[in-house]
Amino acid sequence: MSAGDPDGPHVESRNAVAALMLRARAAQAAFADSDQARVDEAVRAMAWAIYKPEHAEELARVAVADTGLGNVPDKIDKKQRKTFGTLRDLLRVKSVGVIEEDPAQGIVKYAKPIGVVGAVTPSTNPGATAANKAMMAIKGRNAMIVAPSPLGYTTTARAVDLMREGLAHIGLPEDLLQVLPQPVTKHLTQAMMEAVDLVVITGSQDNVRRGYMSGTPAIGVGTGNVPVIVDETADLDAAAAKIAQSKIFDNSTSCSSENAVVIVDAVYERAIAALERAGAYLCAPEKKADIEATLWHGHKLNRHLIAKDACVLARAFGLPAEAESARFFLVEEKGVGPDFPLSSEKLSLVLTVYRARDFADAKDIVRRILDHQGRGHSLGIHTANMDRARELAADLDVVRVLVNFAHTFAHGGSFDSGLPFTLSMGCGSWQKNSISENLNYRHFLNITHLVTPIPEKRPTEAELFGPHWEKYGR
Structure with a gap:
C-alpha cells in the first residue's frame, strides 16, 4: 500500500478488528456450552469487579479526570447502583436451555448465544455503560468487543x-471481553460494526446511524430531551425534591435528566417556590439571552459547560454571587423549536420552565x-390524578411515561419500578430505533422455537368473514 493510500486506514482497521475477532470467537466457543450456574458465576464476577468500592471509585475518578463530565460521588453511585440492579435483574432470569414453555401452543423456547457483540459506548458514562452491556452479553454466553x-x-x-480480571479469576477466558485499540477512529469502529454478529450502540446519533447501515443487526438508542409536567394535584415539595435530585445527579450527564418542567398556572408560583427550596435558582428574564449565547456556540452545546458544577455555570452565565451556591438553574421560556434552544436537550444543570394554562395546555x-x-x-x-398519566401514555409518542418519579433514577431501572436496569433506552421507530424498550438481556439472545402439534384451531369462514358479509355483503 502506497503512502497516502486512502484505503490504508480501512485495511489497517479491518486487520486490527480481525485479530480481536479471532480471540473473541475462540473465547466465545469455549464459553458457549456453559450451564446456567456457570454463566451466572461469570456475571457475578464481572459485576463485583465494577461494584467493588475501590474499583468504582477508581473508575469514577478516571472518568471525571479524562472527560471533565459529571462528578466523582455520583459516578461512584451510578456504577454501583446500575451494576447492582443489573445483576439483580440478570440473576432472576434464565438464559441457557429452555427459558419458556407454552403447552397450550405447543411451543418451547431455547436460548442460544448470538456470538460476538460489538458495543459502542459514550463519554458521558464510559464505565457504567460498558459494564452494563458486558454483563448482558455474557449472560447470553456471548463475547463482546467495546468501541469506546x-x-x-x-x-x-x-x-x-x-x-477481564474477574473472568480470569474464576477460570474463564479473558477474551470474552475486549476493547478496540487506540486511537479509536470512525474507520476502526465501522470495521468492528461490520465484523461482529450484533451491534449495540449508545452515544452519538452518527454512530447509531452508522450501526444501522453496517449490514450487521443493530440496536441503537435515541436522543433524550425529557419534559415533566407538574399539575395542580401534585405534592409540590415532593415533586420539587425529586426533580432536583434527578436534575443534579452527575451534573445532568444522563439523557434521562429533566430538560423542561411544565407547570400548570394554578400552582405555578408555589411550584417555583418549592423548586427554589429544593436548591434551584430562578434566573432573571433579562439573563436568558446571555445564558443561551453561553450554553450554545452556534447550534452546538458548549462542551466547556456540559455537565459542569453549578458554580462554574453561574460564573459563566454572569449570574449574581448568590447563584453560585445553587444546585441548578431555572430559566423561563415560552417558545419551542429550533429558534428556542432552551427547548432542546442541555446536558447541564439548566432546567427550562414553561407555564401552562391547564393540563390540556401542558400536554400540548x-x-x-x-x-x-x-x-x-x-x-x-x-400528579395525584392517574387518569392524566394514562392520557399521556395513550396519546403521546414516547416509550416511557413516568409518574411521580425522580426521572433519571427510574427511567433506566430502579428498585421501585418495573423497568429493567440499563443505560441504553430504545425510542422505537419515532427515533428510527429497532427497539421500543430498555435494552436488556433478551436482546443478547437467539431463540430457538420447538413446535409440536396441538389440537387444530381452525375457525369457520363465517366466524372470520361474517362481520364483513353483514356490513358490506359477499
Missing part, C-alpha cells in the same frame, strides 16, 4: 480490564417539545 468514545477511552478500557407543550427533540424517549408527570 475517544474521550472516555481510559475509563472504558480500565472497566474492561477489571472485568410537552407534545411540541418532543416533536422538536426527543420524540419516542420519555416524559414524566407529577
